[in-house]
Amino acid sequence: MSAPGRLPRWADVGLLPIVSLVAAFAVSAAIIAAAGENPWTALRLLAAGAFGSQEAVGYTLYYATNFIFTGLAVAVALHAGLFNIGCEGQAYLGGLGVGLVGLALDRHWPFWAILPTAVGAAAVFGAAWAFIPAWLQARRGSHIVITTIMFNFIASALMTYLLVNVLIKPGQQSPESRELAAAACLPGMRALLAPLGIHLSPSPLNLAFLLALAASALVWVYLWRTRWGYALRTAGKNPVAAVYAGISPSRVTITAMLISGALAGGLGLNEVMGVQHRLLLDFPGGAGFVGIAVALMGRNHPVGIILAAVLFGGLYQGGSELSFDLPHLNRDMIVVIQGLVILACGALENLFRAPLTAVLARRPQNEAE
Amino acid sequence: MNVVPVQPPGEPAGPARNEPPALELRGVDKHFGAVHANRSVSLTIAAGTVHGLVGENGAGKSTLMNIVYGYHRADAGEIRVHGRRADFRRPHDAIAAGIGMVHQHFMLVENFTVLENVVLGAEGGRWLAQGLARARAELERIARNHGLAVPLDAVVEQLPVGMQQRVEILKALYRGAEILILDEPTAVLTPQETSQLFTLLGRLREQGKTVIIVTHKLREIMAVTDRVTVMRQGAVVHETDTSATSERALAEQMVGRSVLLQVEKTPARPGGVLLAVKDLEVRDRFGVPRVRRASFELRAGEILGIAGVAGNGQTELLEALAGILTPTRGEIVLQGRNLVRGRVGPRERRRLGLAHVPEDRLRMGIIGDFTAQDNAILGQQDRPAFSRGGFLRRAAIAAACEHKLRNYDVRPPEPGRLLSAFSGGNQQKLVLAREIDGDPQVLLIGQPTRGVDIGAVEFIHRQLVALRDAGKGLLLVSVELDEILGLSDRILVMFGGEIVAELSRAEATEQKLGLLMAGVKEGAA
Numbered sequence: 098m099s100a101p102g103r104l105p106r107w108a109d110v111g112l113l114p115i116v117s118l119v120a121a122f123a124v125s126a127a128i129i130a131a132a133g134e135n136p137w138t139a140l141r142l143l144a145a146g147a148f149g150s151q152e153a154v155g156y157t158l159y160y161a162t163n164f165i166f167t168g169l170a171v172a173v174a175l176h177a178g179l180f181n182i183g184c185e186g187q188a189y190l191g192g193l194g195v196g197l198v199g200l201a202l203d204r205h206w207p208f209w210a211i212l213p214t215a216v217g218a219a220a221v222f223g224a225a226w227a228f229i230p231a232w233l234q235a236r237r238g239s240h241i242v243i244t245t246i247m248f249n250f251i252a253s254a255l256m257t258y259l260l261v262n263v264l265i266k267p268g269q270q271s272p273e274s275r276e277l278a279a280a281a282c283l284p285g286m287r288a289l290l291a292p293l294g295i296h297l298s299p300s301p302l303n304l305a306f307l308l309a310l311a312a313s314a315l316v317w318v319y320l321w322r323t324r325w326g327y328a329l330r331t332a333g334k335n336p337v338a339a340v341y342a343g344i345s346p347s348r349v350t351i352t353a354m355l356i357s358g359a360l361a362g363g364l365g366l367n368e369v370m371g372v373q374h375r376l377l378l379d380f381p382g383g384a385g386f387v388g389i390a391v392a393l394m395g396r397n398h399p400v401g402i403i404l405a406a407v408l409f410g411g412l413y414q415g416g417s418e419l420s421f422d423l424p425h426l427n428r429d430m431i432v433v434i435q436g437l438v439i440l441a442c443g444a445l446e447n448l449f450r451a452p453l454t455a456v457l458a459r460r461p462q463n464e465a466e
Numbered sequence: 467m468n469v470v471p472v473q474p475p476g477e478p479a480g481p482a483r484n485e486p487p488a489l490e491l492r493g494v495d496k497h498f499g500a501v502h503a504n505r506s507v508s509l510t511i512a513a514g515t516v517h518g519l520v521g522e523n524g525a526g527k528s529t530l531m532n533i534v535y536g537y538h539r540a541d542a543g544e545i546r547v548h549g550r551r552a553d554f555r556r557p558h559d560a561i562a563a564g565i566g567m568v569h570q571h572f573m574l575v576e577n578f579t580v581l582e583n584v585v586l587g588a589e590g591g592r593w594l595a596q597g598l599a600r601a602r603a604e605l606e607r608i609a610r611n612h613g614l615a616v617p618l619d620a621v622v623e624q625l626p627v628g629m630q631q632r633v634e635i636l637k638a639l640y641r642g643a644e645i646l647i648l649d650e651p652t653a654v655l656t657p658q659e660t661s662q663l664f665t666l667l668g669r670l671r672e673q674g675k676t677v678i679i680v681t682h683k684l685r686e687i688m689a690v691t692d693r694v695t696v697m698r699q700g701a702v703v704h705e706t707d708t709s710a711t712s713e714r715a716l717a718e719q720m721v722g723r724s725v726l727l728q729v730e731k732t733p734a735r736p737g738g739v740l741l742a743v744k745d746l747e748v749r750d751r752f753g754v755p756r757v758r759r760a761s762f763e764l765r766a767g768e769i770l771g772i773a774g775v776a777g778n779g780q781t782e783l784l785e786a787l788a789g790i791l792t793p794t795r796g797e798i799v800l801q802g803r804n805l806v807r808g809r810v811g812p813r814e815r816r817r818l819g820l821a822h823v824p825e826d827r828l829r830m831g832i833i834g835d836f837t838a839q840d841n842a843i844l845g846q847q848d849r850p851a852f853s854r855g856g857f858l859r860r861a862a863i864a865a866a867c868e869h870k871l872r873n874y875d876v877r878p879p880e881p882g883r884l885l886s887a888f889s890g891g892n893q894q895k896l897v898l899a900r901e902i903d904g905d906p907q908v909l910l911i912g913q914p915t916r917g918v919d920i921g922a923v924e925f926i927h928r929q930l931v932a933l934r935d936a937g938k939g940l941l942l943v944s945v946e947l948d949e950i951l952g953l954s955d956r957i958l959v960m961f962g963g964e965i966v967a968e969l970s971r972a973e974a975t976e977q978k979l980g981l982l983m984a985g986v987k988e989g990a991a
Contacts, residue, residue: 322860324853331844334833340790341822341830342845343813 104454110401114394114442116449118408121441125434132425139423143434146418147411153418155286155300159372161403161410162302163188163381165309166363167388168395168402169316170223173360175397176320177353178333183230183245184361185385186252187223191362193256194222195369196376199281200264200274208280215281215370216308216363223362224355226252231354235347241354249385257378264376274376283371305367312363313399319356329353361385390439405442412438486549488513488645488676489534494543496529503529505701506543511645511693513548516667516677518687518708521697522720522919524889527680530697531647535567536560547645566638570650572630576623580616581605584637601640608639613669627775628659635666645676652686656775657947657980664690682720682920684713685948696720721921729927732935734955737766740939741787741820741908746796748782756782758963759796764908769930769940771954773947773979779963780943781825784912787941788822789815790830801907816845821901825912825943831897834886838876839867841885842900870899875925891922898926902933909933912943927953947976961985 104113126136147157167184174181181187198218202211230244260272286302320326332339332349339346368380387409394408395401416431441448489511496504504526511517521527532538534545536554545552547563554560557567574583581598584605590597602618609615616632617625625633631651638646648667652660667677667690679691687694688708696704696719704719741764748757757779764770774780785791787798789805789812798805800818810818824830832841843852843863852863864881871879874895876888885893894914901909914930915923930953934940944950950957957974959967959982967982 322858323856324847324858325856327840327843327847327858330836331833334835335829337830338833338844341788341812341824342847343789343811343816 104450105457108453108457110396113449113453114405116453117394117441117445118438120449121434121437124441125437128433129426129430132430134423134425139419139426142419142422143412143415145415147415150298152298152300153414155297155302156414157407157410158306159301159303159367159410160384160413161406162306162309162367162371163364163384164387164391164406164409165313165403166367167361167384168391168406169309169312169388169399170357170360171388171392172395172397172399172402173316173320173329174353174357175392176333177329177349178336179231179234179350179353179357180242181227181245181354181357181361182242182389183227183248183385184357184388185381185383186245186249187226187358187361188364188381188385189249189252189256190226190365191219191223191358192365192369192380193259193376194218194220194362195365196264196274196277199277199370200376203278203281206280211281212283215366219362219365220359221362223358223360223365225358227354227358227361228351231351235350241350253379260376260378272378277370277374281370282374283366285371301372303367303371305363305371308366309363310403312360313403316360317399325352361388387435387439390442394442409435409438485513486546487511488515488548489678490546490549491530491534492544492546494530494533494540494545496526496533496538496540498529502700504533504540505699507697507700507702509695509702509705511676511678513644513676514671514674515692516671516679516690518691518694519678519680519697520682520684520687520694520716520720522682522921523891524919525697525720526700527697528649529700531567531649531678531680534560535565535647561641561643564642564644565647566635566641566643566645567647568631568634568638568649568651570653572634574622574630574633577621579619579621580625580633580636581618583622583633584618584640588641605636605640608636612639612666612673614639614666626659627654628656628662631655631659631663632666643675645678646670647678647680649680650682651679652681652683654776654945656984657976658984660686684716687716688713698722717920721919723921729924729931729952731931731953734768734934736768736955737937739763740766740801741941742797742799743787744797744799746783746786746798747794748779748786748791749794750782755794756963757786757793760960760963760965761796762958762965762968764939764941766907766939767934767937768955769934769942769953771950771957772941772943772960773950773957773983774943774945774960775983776945778960778983780960781912782963783960784822784825784910784941784943787910788812788820788824812845813848816904819905819907821904821906821909823897823901823909823911823914825916827894827897832885832893834884836885837882838871838885838888838896839864839881841896842867842870842881844900846900846904870896870903874899874929889919891918894918895922895926898929902929906938908939908941910941910943913945914942915944915946915949947979950979951976959983 122140126140129136129139146153148154167188170184170187171181195215195218198211198215202214226248230241230248233239233244234241260274264274265272266275283304286306287297287299289304290297320330328339328344329349329352331342332344332346336346339349364381364384369376373380391402391405391409395405412435416434419426420428420431487510491507491509494504494507507530519527529538533540536557536559539555547565552563575586581602585597585601590600605618614632614636616629616636622630622633635646651663655663670677681687691708694706694708694711694716695702696716698720744761746757746760747755749755760783772780782791786793789810793806796806800815800820803818805815828834833844846852851866852859867881868879871881876892876895911930914926918926930940942950942953951974955971957969957971957979958965959979961983962985969978
């Protein structure tokens with residue numbers, strides 16, 4: 098007997114997020130109308146701004162790159178039953194690792210040697226920042242939600258100190274490092290595809306996007322095709338059964354958080370090596386938190402995360418276009434729309450689950466004898 | 467095997483003949499999505515009788531009773547209570563119509579007193595003290611009338627389980643219940659508490675109350691009911707006076723084929739000692755000893771049963787043997803190797819030939835959100851058969867799982883199906899298949915047939931006996947005395963964390979075990 102009141106899989110994965118999304122846009126439309134703009138125009142501008150041109154798509158995917166990394170980071174932790182809210186800080190530190198490698202080696206090593214070193218540094222720095230909360234939870238019982246939030250603030254303070262006092266380029270006012278030499282910069286997608294005869298409009302989209310896709314594939318293999326991934330998911334779903342099966346939940350806690358932090362660190366590749374070409378303040382820009390919504394909406398699956406990341410990338414990119422064109426809709430309004438999407442897809446998804454289940458259950462059922 | 471019937475069944479117990487039936491269902495139908503839980507069920511229960519409702523898991527008994535109690539609404543059909551048409555939208559409506567329900571898992575606030583629990587939700591008035599005083603007088607009257615003595619000022623969590631059940635019954639009567647539904651009422655009771663409950667039910671019947679018992683224990687149906695209804699696959703398949711039927715006939719009606727209620731087995735031929743436990747002490751996380759200085763040996767080719775009322779240390783004993791809990795003192799020696807001193811964990815113990823079917827499979831033995839095949843490697847995920855170089859061998863895992871599903875008749879045999887979509891009996895069969903197929907020397911098995919259908923019980927028992935006959939050692943923990951008596955070659959009784967007695971199968975009787983389980987020393991018996 099199958100449990101009553103369960104959504105079929107296709108509806109859970111496909112239909113529910115779309116219904117949530119439509120609801121979020123409907124409420125947004127009402128708010129836009131209340132602000133004195135035509136919601137339909139606004140929505141069209143938003144879509145065109147995000148996907149209407151090559152350049153727009155480039156920007157959208159550039160944002161999506163960050164969200165894929167942080168979304169994967171949140172998802173791996175969630176599969177182990179851990180809520181990692183510290184991706185923002187871990188990404189910040191991952192970027193520090195990338196920046197330090199770049200600053201130290203860009204005048205000595207060629208690009209092909211710097212790239213793997215920088216990828217390793219991003220992972221190690223991000224993982225290290227996640228290790229302390231993980232260790233505190235596994236061995237001391239401190240709740241990881243609390244400690245990772247606190248570590249975001251510590252990361253922010255640490256980076257401010259380093260940039261103001263240590264890494265700042267001598268003789269300037271703004272707290273930024275010197276610019277990295279070309280050997281420590283990721284090639285843009287335009288430059289990558291030009292030899293293949295594909296000509297793109299300029300955009301910040303760079304090699305990090307492909308690295309994010311590769312990371313998604315690796316995460317999938319790890320979680321569903323290795324016994325370590327099996328152990329991680331087991332401990333996340335049922336820690337008691339994990340102990341029964343000879344899996345140590347505290348070891349899984351630490352492993353999962355190390356992987357999570359390493360993935361979050363990947364954001365540093367996109368921002369520091371790919372776009373800014375220097376270390377500066379606040380480059381994660383809230384992507385660590387968007388990653389939570391991306392993971393929730395993507396059902397903690399790499400494919401879902403990529404799709405959700407592109408959606409949120411589109412909201413970011415389209416949103417900034419929107420505020421240029423419609424004077425009544427400032428950046429804050431865009432934040433409201435993004436917030437509504439997060440609310441509908443993350444916090445309120447169960448709002449639509451029950452009615453949707455009821456509607457689907459009412460369809461004629463032939464398999465019932 | 468003798469729970470004394472409280473009154474010769476079949477005797478007209480109700481007061482008036484032409485009184486409308488207490489409960490009448492006509493064509494009650496209920497779907498849950500694709501599942502047809504109740505198929506046009508019609509049922510008449512005369513006032514002042516004890517009526518049994520039996521059926522396997524998923525036969526639709528609970529759904530039917532939940533409809534009567536207002537948890538669910540029927541898709542079609544009619545319910546009449548004392549002749550009046552009823553349309554319950556929530557339990558509140560059913561209570562108002564004089565229906566009371568005692569759930570298998572009690573709905574009591576553990577740190578409230580009996581009195582506070584009984585008035586909860588029916589406090590009557592703005593001020594608590596006033597309501598409590600009125601309730602106390604009323605309860606004392608009810609208790610006198612029904613011989614239902616309950617200490618009103620005792621805190622519920624300090625009462626024994628049988629007494630907590632009385633609180634639930636009292637609660638229903640206080641709310642004016644004329645029809646009392648009891649869902650698996652004896653699941654947690656000792657044999658002595660069970661007969662006390664039946665005596666109480668007999669008195670309730672004398673007072674004109676109507677009692678409906680939902681159970682799968684046929685012996686109790688025979689002992690206490692006047693009429694019995696059998697359900698199978700959502701429909702009523704049989705209804706009869708209890709005096710006109712037998713346990714075997716009811717079992718066949720439930721399953722739809724003939725079943726063996728008793729396992730056939732040859733006498734055990736015990737071999738060498740496989741597992742030796744010496745002076746074992748296990749404490750819970752509050753430092754309270756749960757197992758006190760337990761010592762015993764398990765030999766090859768025998769089933770050693772551990773009898774006891776739930777919560778007397780059997781769970782902790784099993785978990786300590788499996789390596790999940792760490793004993794505070796004592797030794798566990800598996801085939802000559804000291805597991806406690808060697809700090810051997812669950813994974814290593816499995817490698818040494820120790821398998822474990824946990825008591826509470828939902829909590830420990832399975833992961834409902836995983837597929838059957840992912841569950842079929844739990845604890846064995848590191849074996850070369852299932853993973854190589856860290857990568858899971860998906861094809862081999864699926865093939866091995868399908869093999870297990872077919873061998874153990876798990877339905878449907880689909881390795882890719884989520885485990886939560888299997889019935890309880892099929893889940894248990896999968897756990898059993900996993901642990902037995904791991905080729906253990908010693909099998910620890912807790913509550914092997916909890917929540918399992920009669921048809922599957924027979925199958926599981928045969929597997930366990932076959933394993934014994936193959937020269938393995940089985941340690942069986944069960945709160946079902948029938949199961950202990952039916953399977954064990956030797957029986958230990960646990961009470962308060964201690965092993966209070968060891969009996970050979972020949973000297974063990976239900977009466978003797980019942981007294982030992984209740985903590986009565988052998989001399990007093």
